[in-house]
Amino acid sequence: MKQNKKRIGEILVELQILSVKTVERVLVRSLKSKKKLGTVLEAMELITPDELAEALAMQFELKTVKDLSRFQIPAPVLALVTAVTAMQHLILPLKVENGRLALAIADPTDTRILENLSANTGLKISQYMASRPDITAAITKNYFASNQVSNGKRTLLVVEDDKLIQEKLEKVLTSKGYQVLIASDGMEAFKLLITQKPHVVLTDKEMPKLNGYGLLAAMRNVPEMNKIPVILITGRMTDAEESGAFEKGFFDYILKPVTDNGLLTRVKRAMHYYENNN
Structure with a gap:
């Protein structure tokens, strides 16, 4: 280059x-x-x-690839990149040939992930520029095997690994007419974000596989998710942590133990924000 x-x-x-x-x-x-x-x-x-992908391809002298969902990526190739890594960095392995891994990317400046991937697999990386929505749809198809749906209802996604808290939040929210989706970790949540298109997300801070901060970062990589308000659920929050959470992009936070009034007030405000900004 x-x-x-x-x-x-x-x-x-x-x-x-x-x-x-x-x-x-x-x-x-x-x-x-x-x-x-x-x-x-x-x-x-x-x-x-597509225009952004074309411009980036010209800037970095890369070939472009489109309509990635038409490809059925072989399982051994998909296994080279975890679903979490694919979501966080918006990359998709396409094929392995002659010691090279063909990789669709949305951000050619994210060189660290390319270096790590090459070191971990022992393969050289051939980059192909693709748009963010194209890669997101292909990740959904290949890693999660699901089609996108949207039913128009006021939908909340609760991301929480504690079953008791899951049940309490679901009971309170459904009693007020919300449709509630449940995920036990960030990776499962990301699948539901893509396929079910919820309007508001409530996520626990600490979870296996992908925590609340990791989920928010993955969402902010997808322009279509930028305006989805995310509420952080946490057991404690210092002034510094509160400032950091808002700087990262969380819409609000709720302290445990969660009260019905505190939950519903924040969800109502977040839903109002979504309806006025989408």
């Missing part, structure tokens, strides 16, 4: 997708939010996921 790559904004202007003025204005917002320009542009729907 060339050392002096064109900036993503320049490429989008050259492709006549955006004007110079638009790029300059969004760049200011990007710097303030400390998010990548492409991520902000996509979230604002100023560019499509």
Whole structure:
């Protein structure tokens, strides 16, 4: 690759997708939010996921791959990347050939995962640029074997590994007319997020496989999930932890033991936020 790559904004202007003025204005917002320009542009729907993937492919001199869900990835190839890693980094192994792993990626700047994957598998990595929604759909199909559905009901996803707390939250929430989905860990929750499209998420802080913070990070990798409010459930919260949770992007938090009034008040506010921002 060339050392002096064109900036993503320049490429989008050259492709006549955006004007110079638009790029300059969004760049200011990007710097303030400390998010990548492409991520902000996509979230604002100023560019499509495919347009971003095309621009990144040009910037990093990569080939693109589309419609990943048409591929049925062999189980031995899928086993090279865990479902959690695939979700967190939005990568998908495609095939192994001549000592190389063909890997679909959404973020070519995430080089550490590529280095780790190469070291762990003993394979060289061939990168192929793909859009975030395309990779997300393919992860769902290949790792979770499920189709996306949406029934239009006010739906909450409760992510909690304690059965007693699961049952209590479900009972209180269903009594108020909410549809409640239950997941025992972050990985199971991510599957439900993709396939069932809940409106609000309540997640425990500590869980096996993928904890509450890991789940939130995985969600923020998917633009379609950026506006889903996530409420953290925790046994304790210091001032520093509270500040850190909000900085990470949690909508609110609930302390254990969870009270009915505290739960319903926060869920109502989160649902109101979702309905007014989606």
